[in-house]
Amino acid sequence: MTVGAVVAARAAGPRLTAEPAPWPGHVFPAGTAAGAGALAVAALVDPVFLAGARWDRDRQVLRLAPDHPQFGWSACCFPGCLARRRVGGFCQACYGWLTASGIDVTAGGLDLAALPARPPLFREGACAVRGCGRPWRSAGVQLCVWHAEQREHFGMPALEVFLARDDVRPMAGFGPCRVVACDREAVAEHAYCLTHQRRYYKARRQGGFDEARWRAAEQPVTGPGTVMLRGLPPLVTAQVLLGLQRRAADGLKLREDTLRSLVGELRSRQAVTLDDLAGPGEVVQRARMRWLASSLAAYSRRALLDPETERHKDVWDLAAFGHSGHADFTAISQHWLRQCARDYAVDDLSRRRGRDTGGRLRERIALIALLSASLRTRPDHGDDLTAVGRPDIDAFLRRRAMAESTGQAPGSPASARSSASSWSCSGCGRWESPVPAVPRPGFARISRWSPGTCPSGPVPVSPAGTCPPRS
Numbered sequence: 001m002t003v004g005a006v007v008a009a010r011a012a013g014p015r016l017t018a019e020p021a022p023w024p025g026h027v028f029p030a031g032t033a034a035g036a037g038a039l040a041v042a043a044l045v046d047p048v049f050l051a052g053a054r055w056d057r058d059r060q061v062l063r064l065a066p067d068h069p070q071f072g073w074s075a076c077c078f079p080g081c082l083a084r085r086r087v088g089g090f091c092q093a094c095y096g097w098l099t100a101s102g103i104d105v106t107a108g109g110l111d112l113a114a115l116p117a118r119p120p121l122f123r124e125g126a127c128a129v130r131g132c133g134r135p136w137r138s139a140g141v142q143l144c145v146w147h148a149e150q151r152e153h154f155g156m157p158a159l160e161v162f163l164a165r166d167d168v169r170p171m172a173g174f175g176p177c178r179v180v181a182c183d184r185e186a187v188a189e190h191a192y193c194l195t196h197q198r199r200y201y202k203a204r205r206q207g208g209f210d211e212a213r214w215r216a217a218e219q220p221v222t223g224p225g226t227v228m229l230r231g232l233p234p235l236v237t238a239q240v241l242l243g244l245q246r247r248a249a250d251g252l253k254l255r256e257d258t259l260r261s262l263v264g265e266l267r268s269r270q271a272v273t274l275d276d277l278a279g280p281g282e283v284v285q286r287a288r289m290r291w292l293a294s295s296l297a298a299y300s301r302r303a304l305l306d307p308e309t310e311r312h313k314d315v316w317d318l319a320a321f322g323h324s325g326h327a328d329f330t331a332i333s334q335h336w337l338r339q340c341a342r343d344y345a346v347d348d349l350s351r352r353r354g355r356d357t358g359g360r361l362r363e364r365i366a367l368i369a370l371l372s373a374s375l376r377t378r379p380d381h382g383d384d385l386t387a388v389g390r391p392d393i394d395a396f397l398r399r400r401a402m403a404e405s406t407g408q409a410p411g412s413p414a415s416a417r418s419s420a421s422s423w424s425c426s427g428c429g430r431w432e433s434p435v436p437a438v439p440r441p442g443f444a445r446i447s448r449w450s451p452g453t454c455p456s457g458p459v460p461v462s463p464a465g466t467c468p469p470r471s
């Protein structure tokens with residue numbers, strides 16, 4: 001098995017291929033304006049995972065069940081209540097109502113089936129008039145504004161009596177609320193649902209109110225377990241879903257309200273990618289949000305990584321090789337030395353295990369960058385490999401010693417000492433280095449060599465790469 005094959009086998013996630021991905025109809029409805037990146041990420045989302053998370057593709061919403069193994073939540077014990085459990089096994093509203101009714105919820109042996117019926121709380125619902133397309137005014141009234149006023153006009157008969165009247169006609173609905181993330185019905189023409197109508201009147205009192213932007217960034221009205229992704233760019237939606245899937249596969253749990261907060265942050269910032277929250281330097285008020293965005297983005301990104309393409313880049317995401325962190329080769333300016341460093345890194349990563357493999361590699365790259373900086377002092381900036389000779393290594397080792405004396409050498413003090421001790425003389429002019437891949441014509445390995453123990457004077461390096469004979 002080749003090094004690349006070994007590395008590929010260790011890397012997480014499938015590879016991208018040059019073939020166009022089929023339309024991910026399990027993630028996006030037909031016609032979604034998704035770019036190639038979003039489609040590639042969405043294609044990796046498992047339909048079985050989406051079914052377990054109750055993904056509503058058309059409404060772009062997750063309806064997570066309380067018993068979901070990773071994203072579950074505790075529901076109120078009160079029969080029929082869909083709120084989150086807060087106090088004594090009940091939600092805040094149920095607890096308050098039961099306590100006010102003289103029921104001690106802390107007492108043992110409470111018979112849930114024998115609890116008295118609770119008055120309806122505010123929740124979404126349709127007008128009780130058959131065929132009426134408008135939302136009800138409240139759960140208590142169960143009629144839209146039009147029919148509630150009509151009922152008052154008729155002298156407030158019982159609801160059943162009112163509904164049975166021949167002159168009560170259904171009314172056409174006003175369509176969906178114009179807040180992008182909201183899936184409720186509007187309560188007036190070209191307007192909003194009840195909740196967003198109230199929020200709209202409040203928001204427009206503020207200076208510089210931009211209604212179009214407010215509609216795009218305004219949060220939906222949701223309950224426990226409901227995470228509305230509608231209104232997010234397709235790429236962000238795909239990243240969130242794939243990240244959740246990969247986290248769940250690793251057995252990592254996540255509070256659904258934390259996920260909802262993250263999605264809210266993405267929406268209010270109008271993020272175009274998860275990295276808008278996870279990127280370095282991003283100022284996110286809540287550190288937990290940044291951590292979660294970073295985690296989901298990393299899981300999503302890893303799924304698309306391929307070590308065979310990553311190895312040709314100048315900055316590597318080491319997740320492609322089964323390790324953490326990044327490796328940056330951009331400080332190595334000479335093309336030949338950068339390629340040597342990359343070849344070395346591929347070989348090194350395929351051989352090592354452990355948590356700090358990436359850290360050790362970065363130390364080695366920093367050492368090679370120091371060599372690169374030293375070679376740049378040459379008239380040809382070190383770009384001509386055949387012209388590099390032993391004086392250049394002398395110069396590099398002096399630079400290295402100076403960096404160590406000022407505490408600026410790459411790596412920890414322990415690794416610096418270890419590195420310094422390994423740069424001893426081989427006595428033959430062959431350069432041995434922390435770059436095993438460096439043995440190229442005219443530039444042999446460079447380790448086990450130092451100015452203090454080497455024979456004085458320049459030692460010619462054969463253009464063919466063979467060592468000069470020992471004297």
Ligand SMILES: [Zn+2]
Pocket residue numbers: 076077078081082083090091092093094095
């Ligand atoms: Zn409750």
Ligand SMILES: [Zn+2]
Pocket residue numbers: 127128129132133134143144145146147170171
């Ligand atoms: Zn109605």
Ligand SMILES: [Zn+2]
Pocket residue numbers: 177178179182183184192193194195196
């Ligand atoms: Zn709304």
